[in-house]
Amino acid sequence: MWTRLVNGVVCLAVVGIASGCVDEQRPERETAALAADTGLTDIDLAVAAFNAQRQPGELPTVQAAPVDRWAGPGARPFEVAVRTSKQEAGHPRRFGSITLETALRIRPVSQYPCTSCHFGRTVVMTDDRIDDAHQNIQPVHPEETGALCSTCHSADNVERLALAQGEPVTLTESYRLCAQCHFQQAEAWAGGAHGKRLDGWQGRRVVMGCGDCHDPHSPAIQQRIPFRAPELERARTTHE
Amino acid sequence: MSDDGNSVTPDGAEDGTVLQKPVDRRGALGMLAAGVAAGAAAASACRPLNAATPEERELRVLEWQEFTQKHYRRMTDAERAETIQRIERLAKIRHDEDVTIATTDAQPGVLFGYAFNISKCKGYRNCIEACINENNLDRASDTQYIRIFEMEDGGINLEEADATYQHEVPAEGHFYLGTQCFQCANPPCVPVCPVGATWQEPDGIVVIDYNWCVGCRACMAACPYWARRFNWAQAEVPLNEVNPNQHYLGNRARKKGVVEKCTFCIHRTRKGQLPACVAACPPGARVFGNLLDPDSEIRWVLANKHLFRLKEELATEPRYWYFSD
Known part of the structure; x- marks a missing residue:
């Protein structure tokens, strides 16, 4: 009864909020023109603009872009936390099982940039070294679904992802890529039932991205040893 | 005076x-x-x-x-x-110990609610670890507010559930369900207190004045969820592990002979932070928020997911729902 009442109220309230949801704070697009003048890549400029507007200690985030099929009550404005290597704003970010720093990141791959081997559609390196170059990737997800590298990665610019309709997106918007197939999870994520909220229950709504918990190439959560068990011997023997 | x-x-x-x-x-x-x-x-x-x-x-x-x-x-x-x-x-x-004890009152227009995703919980018990550290729980008696029950897929039988599992998780063919104080809207533990040492705050949190509690444990007998814990001795916490950020009604030092319980981390949540268990949950199986805010995540879960509560027939009206994907 009470739940039904809440249901009705939520639906009414959220229609109003969803209509006010605006796509903003997309620095890479605004700075694209600047990039042409200075010779810096637009990603470099995006990183600079991003860091300039961030308070010290503030959790780095990107505004979540509207995604297809999020039309329901979950289409509220929220921010997605960007993966960083150091502790930020009290969030150690040691969740999940993945260590790859490719998911939802504001910085481009710098140490071994993809472009050192991939140049447009041309692969510079010889085929027999492909496995060496990608040895940290376990392609479980592509093998099970029959996907190719180019299903998710842009063939023209390997540092970008490619949506199904061809739109290239940066790694900070990897959740848009995942949402194309996993739309139910994306809806639950946008609504608040999937994924993890950071930064408190009040104020800014900052959530973790898909890649914070799921390795994009091997998304299943792995088993691990839990925290120690409670000592409940007394309670158990009384019952038996 | x-x-x-x-x-x-x-x-x-x-x-x-x-x-x-x-x-x-x-x-x-x-x-x-x-x-x-x-x-x-x-x-x-x-x-x-x-x-x-x-x-x-x-x-x-x-x-x-x-x-x-x-x-x-x-x-x-x-x-x-x-x-x-x-x-x-x-x-x-x-x-x-250099501690800071707050007396922050409930925020107006806030009623806390909690939801637990039984599809997402992997049984890691990181919530328990965080709870122990955050709430200065007694290390000597290994007091824990949260229990994580491991159950076989296909049914919920808490009688045969195992809270003491110690193997790699998530185990094949099992799911996990966590319990703690549900901050019931109709809390059976409150009216039984002979001295009025426990009551419900305006934001829904059931609290205890440890200095007023006489240790009769009637509230523990009244709680159908086994949510309360008794201090058989003065709580022991190593000095370097004491959380100095405390609340009078929450995680301050408990003495021998008083009852304590989960307060949804009252010292954190009244400042807008998440409870320690929510902040620590690796898969994000725990959802926390303001039930009176129609834009909150908890309200989205209540509106869009299949829900159940434990022992609903007792009319305790827990503000703690379970849901699945």
Whole structure:
């Protein structure tokens, strides 16, 4: 009864909020023109603009872009936390099982940039070294679904992802890529039932991205040893 | 220590029978405490009559004042400040701890709700670890507010669930369900308290005044969810592991013979932070928020997911829902 009442109220309230949801704070697009003048890549400029507007200690985030099929009550404005290597704003970010720093990141791959081997559609390196170059990737997800590298990665610019309709997106918007197939999870994520909220229950709504918990190439959560068990011997023997 | 017996309490509590009684006896005891303090001061000024150090004498005075302090809901703002100062000083003298104790009241227009995703919980118990550290739970007796039950897929049978599993998780063919205090809207633990030491705050959190609790454990017998814990001894926390960020109604030091329970991390949530268990949950199986905010995540879960609560037939109305994907 009470739940039904809440249901009705939520639906009414959220229609109003969803209509006010605006796509903003997309620095890479605004700075694209600047990039042409200075010779810096637009990603470099995006990183600079991003860091300039961030308070010290503030959790780095990107505004979540509207995604297809999020039309329901979950289409509220929220921010997605960007993966960083150091502790930020009290969030150690040691969740999940993945260590790859490719998911939802504001910085481009710098140490071994993809472009050192991939140049447009041309692969510079010889085929027999492909496995060496990608040895940290376990392609479980592509093998099970029959996907190719180019299903998710842009063939023209390997540092970008490619949506199904061809739109290239940066790694900070990897959740848009995942949402194309996993739309139910994306809806639950946008609504608040999937994924993890950071930064408190009040104020800014900052959530973790898909890649914070799921390795994009091997998304299943792995088993691990839990925290120690409670000592409940007394309670158990009384019952038996 | 003056008291007129008719003063309106800070949060307007006027319903408890105990709270309505005049506190002449306590007032008198309080006067006595002041007398002891003055006497101790006089004694130390005149001659070293007893062997106690000034710090020990201060400790005795503070302990006496603590023994005679009022019920938390009857305290005026000044008395609250005095009480907090005393508890902080006691922590310093007894355990050399520098703690900060808040008395933050409930935010207006906030009613806390909690949802637990049984599809997402992997049984890691990181919530328990975070809870122990955050709430200064007794290490000696291994007190834990949260239990994570491992159950076989296909049904919910808490009688045969295993909370002491120790193997790699998530185990094949099993799911996990966590329990803690559900902060019921109709809490059976509150009316049974003979001294009014436990009550429900306006934001829905059921709290205990540890200084008023007499340790009868009636609330533990009344709770159908086994959510309350008893301190058989003074809680022991290693000095370097004490969380100094405390609340009077929450994670401050509990003494021997009082009951304690989960307060949704009252010292965190009243400041807008998430409870420690929510913040620590690796898969994000825990959802927390304001039930009165139609834009909150908890409301989205309540509106869009299949829900159940434990022992709903008891009409305790827990503000803690379980849902699945």
